[in-house]
Amino acid sequence: MTKTQQVRLARRPVGLPGADTWTVTTEELPAPGPGQFLVKVDYISLDPAMRGWLNDVRSYLPPVGLNEVMRSVDIATVVASSHPEYAVGDTVSGTFGVTEYALTDGAGVQRVDLAVASGPTWLGALGMPGMTAYFGLLEVGRLQPGETVLVSAAAGAVGSVVGQLAKAKGATVIGIAGGPEKCRVLTEELGFDAAVDYRAENVLRRVREIAPDGVDIYFDNVGGDILDAALANMRRGARIVLCGAISTYNAEKLPPGPSRYMSLLVFRASMTGFVVFDYADRYGEAVAEISRLLSEGRMTAREHVVSGGVADFGDTLGMLFRGANTGKLVLAL
Amino acid sequence: MTKTQQVRLARRPVGLPGADTWTVTTEELPAPGPGQFLVKVDYISLDPAMRGWLNDVRSYLPPVGLNEVMRSVDIATVVASSHPEYAVGDTVSGTFGVTEYALTDGAGVQRVDLAVASGPTWLGALGMPGMTAYFGLLEVGRLQPGETVLVSAAAGAVGSVVGQLAKAKGATVIGIAGGPEKCRVLTEELGFDAAVDYRAENVLRRVREIAPDGVDIYFDNVGGDILDAALANMRRGARIVLCGAISTYNAEKLPPGPSRYMSLLVFRASMTGFVVFDYADRYGEAVAEISRLLSEGRMTAREHVVSGGVADFGDTLGMLFRGANTGKLVLAL
Structure with a gap:
């Protein structure tokens, strides 16, 4: 038996999740049965989308149920196996949740090559965020070289x-971020053409x-006033790619x-x-290009x-x- | 010389245009010079978009200037001509404005065949509204047979x-309108599958x-709460075609x-x-199909x-x- 701590959803939050949103439980996992293996979680991905999963509403994924282990994508190491x-x-990624150990039959599990990139990078630029950036920018946004x-x-x-992918494809890139240090990272470390400190x-x-003729693509992760500011700066035929709306996720009413x-x-x-999951059968293409x-x-892959x-x-x-992270936020156990 | 009355923009309205928005002036038009002709206006088109043209803001057309003749599309008869x-x-349509007579060199003027349809219909189903419906539904909305x-x-x-074009293309059609009489017209006279009285x-x-699985296309002419109601009733891959937002045009602030x-x-x-003008080189295709x-x-072409x-x-x-019209609103001089 393996003892594991897990974080469960104790109460659906109104507004920002607080201490009473979560409960930490301990349980014992049996040894893996035939076709199963046991993983020890090394890195847990923290994503803005998690906030949406806590609401009891119909969305692109079912909500996390009360008293269920919080859903998360993790990088983990196989520590016992009866799976062929x-x-x-072996290092793997999977939706094991916020837990120290998990038992799995391998459904939805991907093998991860640490020779290509570190565990945190496999949760960031080569993980769901990277896939989201790639398909959002290229498929939904249909970026053309020379665009802004x-x-x-x-x-x-x-x-x-x-931003970095757009630069690599020949675009002019403007990033919006909070605070001078993040803006400095954008232009000095990540190659953005300009940064705006909101x-x-x-x-x-x-x-x-910065772009008096407007922008061709606005990739929106935040919603709110910044989306309105972007709407005022479109070029004819512009595409707004709706990826997220973090500024609104903790609002108590819509x-x-x-x-x-208009x-x-x-x-x-x-x-x-x-929703990035729609491109799951093409993740390989994105991983190949981003890792190249x-x-x-x-x-540059940035993780926090x-x-x-x-x-x-x-x-x-x-x-x-709070916008306290620069790059992909990861919890290392 | 021909005496003509014209309506000019006296003052930019805040909120609903009122009596003080307009001024009626009289002027004398000379006889047509070489390459010119004089038209007598028979029908003036009234369109929600006119409200936008009164605001001093950058848009898809320049605003109507103060003291300029109000812009409108008219059906008119040639009454004197030095144009080859x-x-x-001859009957023509053109952007002659809100005037009794106009002198023109023929730029932007189209010939109108009254054997095909009446003057008011040439301002409605075969005019800008019909073109807007056709390209909005088929090009922007990319309607497929069997969709809702x-x-x-x-x-x-x-x-x-x-609605009628969508029915002709094999769609299921739901109309939203104000009041039982309009809803009756939709289902009993225009062949809509269902009507909702907002x-x-x-x-x-x-x-x-009516559509528990959601709708594939929402063609929005009104904005406001009805747009939100539609957003809650999408089917996967749905297209919202933004044509107008009449519920907001007279708002004193955005x-x-x-x-x-989201x-x-x-x-x-x-x-x-x-903006329908982008399809101007294809109006002939739409006129052919709608007149057929x-x-x-x-x-059925409905004019008021x-x-x-x-x-x-x-x-x-x-x-x-006020939503007082059913069908295309036209002023017959």
């Missing part, structure tokens, strides 16, 4: 890949200064939508939502790794909503 | 063509009852946008704006013709914003 394809020592791309939460897990600057006016949405008409523009850019030094136990999950998640 | 291609008695189409302001000039019914719930816009993400849906449907009795002088323009325009 997985051996002790604006991306919000640009120093975050998805935004930092969107905490200090008027985003609408600053983007207009906030107003983008008041400037700019879509004036600019013959579109706003399109997507990483190995050629044309892209917090060390702790599963009990630190709630506090670490809170960092996302 | 136009003879007295929801359209607002369904008894209006654009909406009534959208003044008496909860649109979100009623659409869900109203909040659609609070449910439904676009959940449903992998899009919201796309368009009209002649085969598969489409008000008789009066140009001085009645302001009051007649007000009918649009």
